[in-house]
Amino acid sequence: MDFRYVLGGFGLVCAAWGGWLLLQQPEPWRIAVWLGGAVVVHDGFVAPLVVAIAALVAVAGLRLRGVMRGALIVAGSLTAIALPPLLRPGGVANPTVLPLDYLRNWLLALAAVALFTLAYVGVRAVARRVGREGHQA
């Protein structure tokens, strides 16, 4: 019980230190807008989108749901880290900054996830059938 108060109190001190540092910045309200904006964009856009996609996947049926969900989590996460180099405007400082073909790599990654998922579903279906035939024999 006691350690929770110590931990929570220490947390408050650290957070207050961070808050004080933020107040030292010129125009801290601009930072507050970006902090609040992160929550608004996530809770108001990203999360509902995920919930909506999850509802679509649920329609697909119980057997495939887990696999499809896993594939979408991986593909979504890869897309999240691919978006900055894909959307970044402006030139780069020199040719060694952002040297890869990110669009090609993103499509490659999505194709790899799709192929891996299909292979997994296929292997699982064959394994099930073999198992069933084994029982019949």
Place this chain on the structure above:
Amino acid sequence: MRFTLPSGPPVTFKARLHDARTATAIGRWLGLAMAVCFATGVLSHYLQHPPGWLADSLPSRPSWGYRLTQGLHVASGIAAIPLLLGKLWAVYPRLFAWPPVRSVLHALERISVAVLVAAGLFELFTGLLNTFQWYPWPFSFVPVHYAVAWLLLGSLLLHVAVQWPKIRDHFTLRSPGTLALPEADGPDRRQLLLGVTAAVGAVTLTTVGQSVTALGPLELFGPRSPAHGAQGLPVNRTAAAARVSAASLADWRLTVAGPRPYTLTLDELRAMPQYEVTLPIACVEGWSKSARWTGVRVRDLLERAGGGSGARARVVSLEAAGAYRVMEMGRLYAQDPLTLLALRLNGEVLSLDHGYPARIIAPNRPGVLQTKWVGRLEVA
């Protein structure tokens, strides 16, 4: 007219797995990633801007130290992206808790969670964009990323303290809280956690090649690639950006200031004892790559100028402007035999973009302190 709250919550969630076991299982890994990210980030902050009392005690070994810690900083931050999104998905229905506020304490708890979510999303977003040198925000990245890190650490510790009973009750598969959940959810949850684990693996494998050269071929999304760069090494600041040209270096001399000051031409530097070291350039943005450097030991240059075994160094670049034009080097770095004023890189004379005619290479330091186009060295 009186405003009355509806009797039930406005939004309900039929989907399963929005439970404390899922939140605990993902939260532990997220907490670990954030702890690693915070510790390595603070370390990097102090290495890059050491306060005076610390400058002489910063160790120059292990030579791969900063490469490891800053690689971990960026990798743990990237790994935290699927973990944070998964964690927020698990607890999303709590956003619509009804009634929204039950008591003053409940209100304070909700505010602290809002701060935690804001700081977490903000740190991962700004950190990721910074690695791509993309700055769409109207504030300075380094001090704000650093300040919000403390806000994140603090609100995370507070969150763990508040939620501790729930965390404890759902920590293992045999914990009482876990056992009280519908048994049918078990396999479903395992699949969900497997999906999140696979996502962490996928984002790590497709980016970590920027710091682990051997995994370079797997890199799809890193902002730097070990395969790109003149003389086998990526460049951050070009000579053109620093406004250094071959013409401006025609009469180049190295000035060494100290009790017995002297100047050296490039030929005189080349005539001094040369040493070869293998050291990485490790950038604060997370990429790193090892290279072979040949040049003169900084401690030999300092000694000749009358600097004793406790001498530190101040290094001044010929670049016209820049936050790191003047670089301070603590005693342990300056006296380390691996610290060179390098003239050659991977067997070739330094290219202009890599700091020709002479640049600093020291072990266990952020890349931005590996000063290029050195014009002046001072015993400090």
